[in-house]
Amino acid sequence: MNQKDEYIIQTLNLTKEYNKGNINIKAVDAVDLKIRRGEIFGLLGPNGAGKTTLIHMLCTILRPTSGTAFVNGFDILKESGKVRKSIGIVFQDPSTDDELTAYENMEFHAMIYDVPVERENILDLLRLVELGERADSFVSTFSGGMRRRLEITRGLLHQPEILFLDEPTLGLDTQTRHKIWEYIREIATERGMTIILTTHYMEEADSICDRIAIIDGGKIKAIGSPAEMKRNLNTYKFIIKLIVNHSGEEFEKELVKSIMRREFGVDITDINITENSANEVVLEIDLKLDDDARKSFDDLLIEALISVKEALKEFENIEISTIDLHKPTLDDVFMHYTGKKLREEKPQPDHYLRMLASRKKSGVIIR
Ligand SMILES: Nc1ncnc2c1ncn2[C@@H]1O[C@H](COP(=O)(O)OP(=O)(O)OP(=O)(O)O)[C@@H](O)[C@H]1O
Numbered sequence: 001m002n003q004k005d006e007y008i009i010q011t012l013n014l015t016k017e018y019n020k021g022n023i024n025i026k027a028v029d030a031v032d033l034k035i036r037r038g039e040i041f042g043l044l045g046p047n048g049a050g051k052t053t054l055i056h057m058l059c060t061i062l063r064p065t066s067g068t069a070f071v072n073g074f075d076i077l078k079e080s081g082k083v084r085k086s087i088g089i090v091f092q093d094p095s096t097d098d099e100l101t102a103y104e105n106m107e108f109h110a111m112i113y114d115v116p117v118e119r120e121n122i123l124d125l126l127r128l129v130e131l132g133e134r135a136d137s138f139v140s141t142f143s144g145g146m147r148r149r150l151e152i153t154r155g156l157l158h159q160p161e162i163l164f165l166d167e168p169t170l171g172l173d174t175q176t177r178h179k180i181w182e183y184i185r186e187i188a189t190e191r192g193m194t195i196i197l198t199t200h201y202m203e204e205a206d207s208i209c210d211r212i213a214i215i216d217g218g219k220i221k222a223i224g225s226p227a228e229m230k231r232n233l234n235t236y237k238f239i240i241k242l243i244v245n246h247s248g249e250e251f252e253k254e255l256v257k258s259i260m261r262r263e264f265g266v267d268i269t270d271i272n273i274t275e276n277s278a279n280e281v282v283l284e285i286d287l288k289l290d291d292d293a294r295k296s297f298d299d300l301l302i303e304a305l306i307s308v309k310e311a312l313k314e315f316e317n318i319e320i321s322t323i324d325l326h327k328p329t330l331d332d333v334f335m336h337y338t339g340k341k342l343r344e345e346k347p348q349p350d351h352y353l354r355m356l357a358s359r360k361k362s363g364v365i366i367r
């Protein structure tokens with residue numbers, strides 16, 4: 001397979017700058033990204049990371065300040081018409097028309113894209129997202145989740161090769177979110193479409209994306225499959241709560257010594273002992289696992305746990321209250337590459353106002 005066939009999207013030094021007074025913001029900063037044909041690819045990042053700006057450039061809605069990208073083999077700067085024919089986009093901000101029915105929204109979109117409309121084709125697409133029976137209802141009567149489903153299926157009308165979904169489940173409840181993930185998977189597998197979505201939900205990135213790019217401050221900080229990223233991070237932790245009748249500094253020292261004397265098939269990187277409000281001693285052991293062709297990570301962890309148990313046996317009157325194993329999560333991966341937690345992020349004031357302003361407008365937002 002040549003590069004063009006393997007990578008349906010390739011960005012080269014793609015950059016977008018905004019000037020505010022005399023301040024220059026690099027919303028997207030020299031991004032080099034390759035996305036494979038047929039994959040579900042996620043851009044994961046906090047508010048203001050540059051996700052929307054990046055995909056708007058790929059969709060030819062925004063012109064880059066410098067750099068370029070190839071989408072389905074077409075240059076976004078020179079062949080925007082061909083790029084637009086190759087893609088479908090579901091905007092972050094709602095863009096269905098309340099005054100039209102679901103069917104009419106689809107019909108109108110088909111007209112814009114100059115796609116011949118057959119009633120049965122439109123109904124098929126509506127059925128795909130379980131809106132077949134609501135085809136003739138006004139969108140003003142739809143819930144947020146139903147509108148989102150309509151927008152997603154509308155993006156498929158002209159049979160694009162690539163579907164962009166900007167925050168497909170923002171603000172939806174868990175159940176609706178899971179349903180939308182199901183449709184996204186179905187579209188990717190049954191229609192062989194490449195799907196690029198932005199999200200700031202870890203769970204979304206983890207459960208539906210084949211690969212993700214962590215984006216922060218306009219830069220790609222890391223890229224890979226969620227499983228591979230977690231495995232590469234390689235930070236495991238036992239959290240063992242103990243009921244003891246003799247705590248104190250001396251006991252803690254002895255406990256650490258006893259653990260360190262054992263044979264461990266893994267590296268202990270830190271041991272932390274504290275006391276919680278229930279008067280339990282909390283023993284936290286940080287571990288790194290070596291790649292061992294003969295043993296799985298789970299086997300290595302169980303062996304390590306047995307060694308800890310042996311170490312505890314040296315002490316009288318110790319009772320284990322709970323044992324927890326913390327495996328690396330995408331939260332940990334995010335923290336590792338950006339130095340911050342994704343959930344703590346608050347929108348910057350200017351960004352938040354802009355979001356509110358754009359929500360008030362209806363229809364396509366062109367910045
Ligand atoms: N039209 C604009 N004028 C000035 N600055 C802008 C404009 N659009 C975006 N920005 C700035 O560019 C940066 C990236 O914004 P962008 O909307 O791409 O982020 P995002 O990752 O999509 O965030 P969110 O999760 O909130 O949707 C932010 O600092 C934002 O304030």
Ligand SMILES: [Mg+2]
Nearest residue numbers: 051052053092
């Ligand atoms: Mg956005």
